[in-house]
Amino acid sequence: DAGITQSPRYKITETGRQVTLMCHQTWSHSYMFWYRQDLGHGLRLIYYSAAADITDKGEVPDGYVVSRSKTENFPLTLESATRSQTSVYFCASSEEESGGNTIYFGEGSWLTVV
Amino acid sequence: GQNIDQPTEMTATEGAIVQINCTYQTSGFNGLFWYQQHAGEAPTFLSYNVLDGLEEKGRFSSFLSRSKGYSYLLLKELQMKDSASYLCAVMDSNYQLIWGAGTKLIIKP
Numbered sequence: 001d002a003g004i005t006q007s008p009r010y011k012i013t014e015t016g017r018q019v020t021l022m023c024h025q026t027w028s029h030s031y032m033f034w035y036r037q038d039l040g041h042g043l044r045l046i047y048y049s050a051a052a053d054i055t056d057k058g059e060v061p062d063g064y065v066v067s068r069s070k071t072e073n074f075p076l077t078l079e080s081a082t083r084s085q086t087s088v089y090f091c092a093s094s095e096e097e098s099g100g101n102t103i104y105f106g107e108g109s110w111l112t113v114v
Numbered sequence: 115g116q117n118i119d120q121p122t123e124m125t126a127t128e129g130a131i132v133q134i135n136c137t138y139q140t141s142g143f144n145g146l147f148w149y150q151q152h153a154g155e156a157p158t159f160l161s162y163n164v165l166d167g168l169e170e171k172g173r174f175s176s177f178l179s180r181s182k183g184y185s186y187l188l189l190k191e192l193q194m195k196d197s198a199s200y201l202c203a204v205m206d207s208n209y210q211l212i213w214g215a216g217t218k219l220i221i222k223p
Contacts, residue, residue, distance in 0.1 A: 042118065042201070042213030043157070058210075090156060103147075103211065105156035 003027070006091050006106035013113055019078045021109045023091030031094045032074040033058075033103065034066065036087040043090065049074055081113045116140045118214035120202050125220045126192055134187045134200050134217045142207020148176050148187045149201040151216065157201055160187070189219075197221045 004025040013019050025032065030051050035043040045058030047066040055066050063085060065077045078085055091106040119137045126132040138146070145164040149157035163169055163178035163185060175188040187200055199216040206212055 040215060042215045043203075043211075044213075045210070102159045102162070105158070107156050108154075 004091060004093055004104055004106040006089075006109045008109060009107060010110045011112070013081050013111070015081060015083060015113055017081050019081050019111065021076045021078075021089055021091075021111070023074045023076070023106060025072055025074075025091075025093045025104075025106075027093065027095075027104075028071060029093035029095050029104075030071075031096065032068065033092040033094075034064070034074070034076045035090045035092065036060065036085075037090060037108075038087050046076065046089075078111075081111075083113050085111065086113045087111060116204075116206060116212045118202055118204060118212055120200075120214040120217045122215070123218045123220065125222060126189075128192055128194060128221055128223050130192050131188065131190050132192060132219065134189070134202075134219065136185045136187070136202035136214060138183050138185070138202070138204045138212070138214075140204045140206045140212055143180060144205040144207065144209055146176075146178055146185050147203045147205070147211070148185075149203065151199045151201055153198070160200075192221050194221050194223070 007022045033048045034046040037043050044060050046064050049055045049068040052071045068074050089109045092103045094101045094103045117139045148160040150160050151157040161176040168177045173190045178185045199218045201216045202214040203211045
């Protein structure tokens with residue numbers, strides 16, 4: 001049961017570089033999400049996707065791009081990394097949007113922008 | 115705006131009981147979740163409440179009062195492994211999850 005996996009787990013990059021965080025789930029869940037988690041803040045939604053080829057902005061989308069060409073993959077790209085994007089990034093998935101459906105998280109990707 | 119409030123940190127003793135509170139103000143309500151997150155790990159699901167009352171799951175219970183915009187997570191017979199952050203999240207009318215900043219629970223022997 002592979003579940004939901006993220007790569008890389010740890011990344012250090014330089015300001016201005018493009019970085020892509022990968023997310024893969026094996027459950028065929030319809031919904032996928034990208035969150036960032038920073039000290040003192042709750043999880044903040046960056047982007048989400050209801051199905052392949054359907055994506056939508058969350059609370060903090062600026063500076064990020066997503067795509068979902070296949071149901072199981074949901075990569076997150078930082079087009080030109082900034083120090084403020086240093087964070088822990090969690091990918092997540094759920095079966096449906098309706099209440100009560102548990103969101104399952106990947107292990108997280110720790111990104112440092114120097 | 116939408117807001118979830120939880121205490122930043124709590125300390126309790128092994129074997130004791132602790133209650134972690136969560137108050138919320140959101141645009142609509144479609145349920146409240148509690149997640150546990152150990153340091154350096156992903157959040158994992160603990161409980162879901164959509165109706166008022168108490169839901170019990172082993173040593174963990176979660177309570178909801180929709181009229182008061184209030185929930186609590188009750189942890190009994192605390193164990194050292196319960197040291198973690200506990201995240202409260204509310205699903206709003208658009209089925210978006212609004213997350214609290216989490217409560218760090220420290221268990222002392």
